[in-house]
Amino acid sequence: MSAPPQRTEHVTCLGCGCACDDITVVTGTAMILDAENSCRLGRAWFGDGVVPAVIRSRGRAVAVETALADAAALLAAARRSLVFLAGDISCETQRVAIAIADRLGAVVHSPTSEIVASVLAAQRRGRATATLAEIRLRAGLVVWWGVDPNERYPRFVSRYLAAVDGAPPRCGIAVDLGARRGPADADERLAVPPTAEVAALGAMRGAVLGHDPRGTVPAPAVILARRLAEAPYTALVHDAEPVGPSADPDRNDALIALAQALNGPSRCALLSLRGGGNRSGADAVLTWQTGFPVAVDFSRGYPCYRPRDDPATLLARREVDAALVVGAPDTVPRAVAQALGQVPTVAIGPRASTAAFGAAIAVDTGVAGIHEPGTAFRMDDVPLPLSAPLAGPLTALAAMHALADRLAEP
């Protein structure tokens, strides 16, 4: 007779950056039966919880000790390695991965390397933002700047903009930027041609600061700016990882500058939506260990910031001759995954053995938040505990500690 299903409550989901921590995971024998409260992305992320447990070195199934010894030898022999912090690992594992990169003199990247323009903009200007409980309680006006949260962040509205006692009546305004449209059920909407986006943001900022708008900016955007300046507290929401055609790189500066200016007459929080897998955690850990949130090169024996070196280019130019991918291979950006085929790669993480880039050494591990506990960061940098509702294979943390120990051997 099989055991009755087990229920684990308050599980954190890393299906997107919302990191909802109200999931109840129901497990049967060695698999997930249900992930209650989760959205379609969450259900897909939890899946049935069954992951491979393959450990392979150069095409042969080997013991984990052998794989890690081979991995250590491969990385130690490299002239310069890339350490890529992929998704679905805990901050604890990220910490060990960066320690390994420090020891190897490697260069560290993460999915954030794809949006480095927004990182640089925030480093030039700072930013005015808020965590999600603040926005839910205070924001009376929410502007969806070319983003429909229902697409990539399905529970964002129902969970983080739900009505709570004391919150003002809320008005959602969709700003449609060509194909990048706000939510269909917004209370109001206006259209801004994508080519005029940065100009519109600049004119809105000018209007907030009391300057006369100039140029061909749509008047509705300026009217909206004046409304924002008169509202007690507003949220300006955009997708920090927009899909589709490339946006004007200056939009990041312009969004930040508008939100900051609105804090003169009013209060405004710019909220940058981020995807899942604990990518915000990678930024946080890298920052506290090195001083830089992404693109850190240890080759000189200390952290150097190389934000304009994207990992795919480093691989294509053979500026790195080995790679260590820590985390789920399917969270590696496509261009990086394609380029990874050009250097010998060690993959340690959930489903590492299935990596399309064909790792020379692959160590499958559990998924952080499903099979192994730890810490992850929500898109607004609020840290959350990860639980392990299901037993799984070797943890990524244990594998990385073992690899670090191997590399530390004289």
Next chain:
Amino acid sequence: MSSGARLRIVGGAVYDPANGVDGEVRDVCIEGGRIVAQVGADAPRLDAAGMIVMPGGVDIHAHIVGASVNQARRLLPEEHARDVAPRPTLDDPTEPARSGTGGTVPSTFTTGYRYAGLGYTTVMDAAIAPSQARHAHAELDDTPIVDAGFFALLGNDEYLVRLLAAGDGARARDYAAWLLGAVGGFAVKIVNPGGIARWKTGGRNVTGIDDQLGSSHVTPRLILETLADAADALALPHPVHVHCNNLGQPGNAATTLDTMRALAGRRAHLTHLQFHSYGGGQGKGWRSAAREVIEHVNAHAELSVDVGQVMLGPATTLTADAPVEYLLHASSGRKWTNVDVELESGCGIVPYTYRERAAVAALQWAVGLELFLLAKDPWRAVLSTDHPNGGSFLAYPELIRLLMDRAYRDERLRRVNPRLLAGSVLLDGLGREYSLSEVAIITRAAPAKLLGLRHKGHLGVGADADVTIYSRDADIAKMFATPRYVLKGGTLVVVEGHLRRAPRGCRIHVRPPYDRAVSKDLKAYFDRYATVSFENFPVRGLVDAPVEAQ
């Protein structure tokens, strides 16, 4: 030398003011990580002849870890690129040896190494939002050598304000106790009580301690009184740690004095007093009010302060007092980060430089020194720069020189902008020079005592074997910047000025008892307002035992 090993430090001039030792040449014995009365004749010896022996430094107020500090790090890539910290070569290959970056907000490993290199072995982070405690602990896990803890921000907490508005302040004690235990914090921190809450509700700031928050009867005064009473009732090792309203504003000394009077009869520590000791007012300019403020402190034994000295040079202003940072951004044009934090607190960051030719910066520098020099009891007025707000902790040796060397101080005084210094007692030829014993008090003995850390800040039997040994040098700043030896828990971590070991530091926290009934109400509050589950809020797994109530 391992932490279990024995050691006799021989022949040094010992400054251990907590035990009444003032420069006497005597041996200090160590065994099992603690100070002991004697060790056997066969114990290894460390020759400290001609050197100065003090307890390890204790920093009562700095910002070294957590979400706000990490936001500041993100904002400062230029600083980090200019001040790189290569991986040290340690004696023990099993200890992590990590590279990093410095500047005013160093990376975590570099923070631990540099504090140890300065002879400091205990540090308190002064402001952690409770929901971000998990982050702070993770950073502390990566901050080696120093024993550390943090103060939990409570002065603008939505749940607390609701309790007070409902006339249920009596429950604040249980809430504070629950919260400190849940987040692994050490003390209750109050930053600009009520002012951050007003900033987050679309207002600007409170103007004094009797401003009402919204339509309720909750005022900064009520928040101060309630939390000070709670900390006293819980017998917390450290009393409420108060950052007053109106930080950095001309005329704010009146608010500071109001705050101290409101807290009369209660234990309280007022932090970075320099930033709260200005006379004048809006439209009336600036002047020093250091004398009025410190004289009140001198006359009230239940109060203690740290100074928050401004050091001329680079700084990063970084505080939960977000409305102040907005003003600094607006007036300086420097880049600015603001985060409204999870119905608990705020965060504002502006990189800043205190220039000696800038009149207000010169006044701030002078006010800090006046507070130090007019303080009658060094056990209640201790050293800080509010790192990195008034300057980096690496500036402590320079500050010590300013306190110990009048000629140097006067020479620096002649170089700063004098425009706002009329009436400053510094110009009156304030001649006091701190002694080595007084420096030992304000940098280790008194901070440890004010924190209630009985095993820190002294070299009596049973104390943690945290010891700093300096080679005498005519240049006081150089002497304090480069200790010859530093021991942490009996382990030699700095030898001949070089980092040799980097053991993990312990976590300093409390776990006060509370009436479990508060949990039910809190659960309902979390379900309604928080975005983190009540069950996921507590930080679990701290391995170090909590500090006992006093």
